[in-house]
Amino acid sequence: xxxxxxxxxxxxxxxxxxxxxxxxxxGALGYARAVGLGDAEVDAIRANLTRPDxxxxxxxxxxxxxxGVPGAEHRAGGA
Numbered sequence: 826x827x828x829x830x831x832x833x834x835x836x837x838x839x840x841x842x843x844x845x846x847x848x849x850x851x852g853a854l855g856y857a858r859a860v861g862l863g864d865a866e867v868d869a870i871r872a873n874l875t876r877p878d879x880x881x882x883x884x885x886x887x888x889x890x891x892x893g894v895p896g897a898e899h900r901a902g903g904a
Contacts, residue, residue: 857870
């Protein structure tokens with residue numbers, strides 16, 4: 826069994842990480858491209874990070890190039 830402490834992070838860590846990715850790479854998609862991920866990999870990440878009821882256009886195949894952060898449009902509003 827995995828301890829809850831192993832899965833936790835300090836408050837603000839995700840926001841700081843996304844801010845860094847935005848400033849350094851133009852977003853998570855820019856980082857993904859910088860490390861060599863293609864559309865298929867980015868689409869797979871997006872599918873794993875979003876729920877089917879939230880996917881909408883961002884979850885559509887090939888949408889990787891249209892969005893900066895896989896699923897971020899759902900998280901940005903605090904949802």
